[in-house]
Amino acid sequence: MTAIPGLWAVIPAGGSGTRLWPISRRHSPKFLHDLTGSGQSLLRETWGRLSPLVGDRIIVVTGAAHEDAVRRQLPMLGYDAVVAEPSPRDSMPAIGLAAAILERRDPEAVLGSFAADHVVRDTDAFHRAVTEAAALARRGELVTIGVEPTEPSTAFGYVRLGESLGVDEAPSARRVEEFVEKPDRETATRYLTTGEYRWNAGMFVVGATTLLELLAVDHADMVDSLRIIAADPRRMRDLWPSLQKIAIDHAVAEPAAAAGRVAVVPASFGWDDVGDFASLTRLVAESTALPGITAIGPEDDVIAIDSTAMVATGGRLVALIGVDDLVVVDTQDALLITRPDRAQDVKKVVEMLTAQNRTELT
Amino acid sequence: MTAIPGLWAVIPAGGSGTRLWPISRRHSPKFLHDLTGSGQSLLRETWGRLSPLVGDRIIVVTGAAHEDAVRRQLPMLGYDAVVAEPSPRDSMPAIGLAAAILERRDPEAVLGSFAADHVVRDTDAFHRAVTEAAALARRGELVTIGVEPTEPSTAFGYVRLGESLGVDEAPSARRVEEFVEKPDRETATRYLTTGEYRWNAGMFVVGATTLLELLAVDHADMVDSLRIIAADPRRMRDLWPSLQKIAIDHAVAEPAAAAGRVAVVPASFGWDDVGDFASLTRLVAESTALPGITAIGPEDDVIAIDSTAMVATGGRLVALIGVDDLVVVDTQDALLITRPDRAQDVKKVVEMLTAQNRTELT
Numbered sequence: 001m002t003a004i005p006g007l008w009a010v011i012p013a014g015g016s017g018t019r020l021w022p023i024s025r026r027h028s029p030k031f032l033h034d035l036t037g038s039g040q041s042l043l044r045e046t047w048g049r050l051s052p053l054v055g056d057r058i059i060v061v062t063g064a065a066h067e068d069a070v071r072r073q074l075p076m077l078g079y080d081a082v083v084a085e086p087s088p089r090d091s092m093p094a095i096g097l098a099a100a101i102l103e104r105r106d107p108e109a110v111l112g113s114f115a116a117d118h119v120v121r122d123t124d125a126f127h128r129a130v131t132e133a134a135a136l137a138r139r140g141e142l143v144t145i146g147v148e149p150t151e152p153s154t155a156f157g158y159v160r161l162g163e164s165l166g167v168d169e170a171p172s173a174r175r176v177e178e179f180v181e182k183p184d185r186e187t188a189t190r191y192l193t194t195g196e197y198r199w200n201a202g203m204f205v206v207g208a209t210t211l212l213e214l215l216a217v218d219h220a221d222m223v224d225s226l227r228i229i230a231a232d233p234r235r236m237r238d239l240w241p242s243l244q245k246i247a248i249d250h251a252v253a254e255p256a257a258a259a260g261r262v263a264v265v266p267a268s269f270g271w272d273d274v275g276d277f278a279s280l281t282r283l284v285a286e287s288t289a290l291p292g293i294t295a296i297g298p299e300d301d302v303i304a305i306d307s308t309a310m311v312a313t314g315g316r317l318v319a320l321i322g323v324d325d326l327v328v329v330d331t332q333d334a335l336l337i338t339r340p341d342r343a344q345d346v347k348k349v350v351e352m353l354t355a356q357n358r359t360e361l362t
Numbered sequence: 363m364t365a366i367p368g369l370w371a372v373i374p375a376g377g378s379g380t381r382l383w384p385i386s387r388r389h390s391p392k393f394l395h396d397l398t399g400s401g402q403s404l405l406r407e408t409w410g411r412l413s414p415l416v417g418d419r420i421i422v423v424t425g426a427a428h429e430d431a432v433r434r435q436l437p438m439l440g441y442d443a444v445v446a447e448p449s450p451r452d453s454m455p456a457i458g459l460a461a462a463i464l465e466r467r468d469p470e471a472v473l474g475s476f477a478a479d480h481v482v483r484d485t486d487a488f489h490r491a492v493t494e495a496a497a498l499a500r501r502g503e504l505v506t507i508g509v510e511p512t513e514p515s516t517a518f519g520y521v522r523l524g525e526s527l528g529v530d531e532a533p534s535a536r537r538v539e540e541f542v543e544k545p546d547r548e549t550a551t552r553y554l555t556t557g558e559y560r561w562n563a564g565m566f567v568v569g570a571t572t573l574l575e576l577l578a579v580d581h582a583d584m585v586d587s588l589r590i591i592a593a594d595p596r597r598m599r600d601l602w603p604s605l606q607k608i609a610i611d612h613a614v615a616e617p618a619a620a621a622g623r624v625a626v627v628p629a630s631f632g633w634d635d636v637g638d639f640a641s642l643t644r645l646v647a648e649s650t651a652l653p654g655i656t657a658i659g660p661e662d663d664v665i666a667i668d669s670t671a672m673v674a675t676g677g678r679l680v681a682l683i684g685v686d687d688l689v690v691v692d693t694q695d696a697l698l699i700t701r702p703d704r705a706q707d708v709k710k711v712v713e714m715l716t717a718q719n720r721t722e723l724t
Binding site for chain 1 (some may be wrong): 384665668678679680681682683684685690692694695696698699700701703704707711714723
């Protein structure tokens with residue numbers, strides 16, 4: 001794989017990941033952890049997936065509380081490659097600030113934005129999709145990568161494919177008809193049947209200046225503020241808190257799609273956003289030594305008799321006897337036991353702990 | 363409650379309790395632990411139940427490995443009150459040695475043998491039963507206390523009641539027709555229906571010399587050895603290993619019952635041998651703050667959403683979401699998750715760990 005000229009990777013490293021408690025914590029969110037047992041944190045894997053495409057043209061945008069941890073995990077990044085947000089304002093201000101910084105460094109810069117906490121299993125297919133997307137972005141398109149659904153998921157938004165764009169360097173590219181919100185199961189099943197929908201994986205490839213121009217349509221003030229901060233980072237403290245908390249999907253992608261300005265590269269590369277322990281269970285292979293058990297951590301730390309479970313160990317032995325379909329997550333100070341179909345409710349535990357002022361556990 | 367003249371309490375504190383792993387360990391067996399959340403270990407509770415009856419006339423027989431722990435938990439006992447076995451040889455040598463020691467101290471001594479790891483909820487009823495049993499023992503009987511069954515348990519042996527003895531000081535006393543082994547469920551149900559069966563709780567009250575005479579019928583060599591050791595404890599090392607490993611039930615109670623020599627005081631005092639986590643679940647009251655949860659340890663350490671479980675905490679938070687009928691036992695280095703109906707299989711984990719040479723966890 002050769003690098004893509006002029007492409008910058010922007011990695012928004014945010015989100016609290018409360019549905020992945022007790023691994024993911026307020027002070028140590030999901031992207032800093034090796035959730036899949038790969039030996040690397042999700043952030044580190046994201047860097048490893050992107051660096052062949054962009055070399056050292058990488059910007060990580062993260063919360064001020066996580067800046068040190070990000071720098072420790074990515075010591076190869078220069079000082080300017082990590083941008084700290086004083087407070088979380090969702091994805092638009094984060095990616096928009098990266099765009100404003102990049103257009104100052106390189107007026108022709110194309111950025112690809114890829115979350116720090118997603119998993120991609122087929123790196124080659126991912127690279128091919130980004131290469132096509134970058135080619136389209138250089139032509140002025142806002143490009144998203146639409147992941148082929150493998151099931152009628154209700155956890156993701158969808159992209160409806162339009163006509164082929166007929167671009168030689170991006171042969172699979174299509175126009176985006178629309179972005180649609182997370183559907184119910186019935187609707188999702190219909191989406192799959194038509195073959196005309198892709199998962200919105202939140203991956204955008206776009207010229208830095210193009211992105212700011214699209215954003216300026218509805219949010220001109222935000223663009224002004226972002227460009228001021230990019231020119232003088234000392235203005236971050238006073239301007240950042242005034243920025244609207246908004247996702248890039250709502251601020252730019254959806255209105256631009258409605259205006260026929262968004263392209264999509266459909267692709268299939270084993271993507272997941274690792275949103276909860278149910279998705280983690282699907283991502284990690286079942287143990288060969290322990291049939292029925294998906295172990296995250298050393299398999300020797302699990303003893304299972306007549307049991308099926310996903311077990312994330314935390315340094316102690318976990319013994320299971322006659323239990324089925326469990327999710328067990330053990331950490332130093334907290335233990336979670338649930339079932340895949342209740343994985344979305346894990347955030348309630350964090351809410352309860354917060355309500356009880358037991359934030360040392362959140 | 364006044365003390366019973368001439369009665370000595372003998373507390374066999376042995377057994378590995380592998381079905382209560384990971385709380386009960388090789389080096390720290392069940393009787394040393396506060397299994398029920400009462401604030402005291404089972405051994406300490408046993409002492410507290412017996413001392414009103416016997417004052418300081420107590421002998422604890424335990425394994426050499428546990429002698430120090432027993433002395434730490436019962437610092438009020440004199441040096442001679444703790445007898446250490448060099449190796450486990452089941453209950454007959456342990457209780458027989460106590461009898462041989464006691465007959466030297468007091469030829470009229472009556473001993474009551476009560477395991478260190480059982481639970482009794484109605485202490486007054488227990489005291490009344492022991493008082494009757496001691497009166498019979500002074501008349502030369504081998505007396506057992508027969509616990510009224512509250513369910514058709516297949517985990518206990520049973521005692522079949524015979525004719526009333528018509529003794530004024532022990533009005534409820536009956537002859538023992540026979541001891542029967544742990545029955546199957548159908549047989550146990552029939553036992554309950556007849557009303558003529560009691561649980562064999564392994565509680566024996568008998569004159570020290572009477573016990574040794576009964577033992578001498580089939581095991582004269584053992585009696586000789588026990589009396590030699592009692593006279594000269596230095597002989598423990600060479601004689602103890604040669605003693606037959608045998609339970610008092612088989613060595614004395616069953617043959618004596620067949621010869622019409624055993625009496626029983628039927629009683630009802632909320633007894634359990636805390637054999638496994640299923641029995642522990644029945645013993646401990648459900649939490650009022652957490653419906654469906656039986657917590658052993660601080661209730662604040664459990665968060666439960668739509669769950670039912672017995673949870674023994676180990677200092678960390680345990681969060682349950684949408685799980686039912688679980689047994690969760692958390693300790694510093696090992697976590698067990700099972701179901702009440704698999705409680706008997708917990709010992710298999712200990713067997714597996716032993717086979718894997720991971721005895722630091724057993």
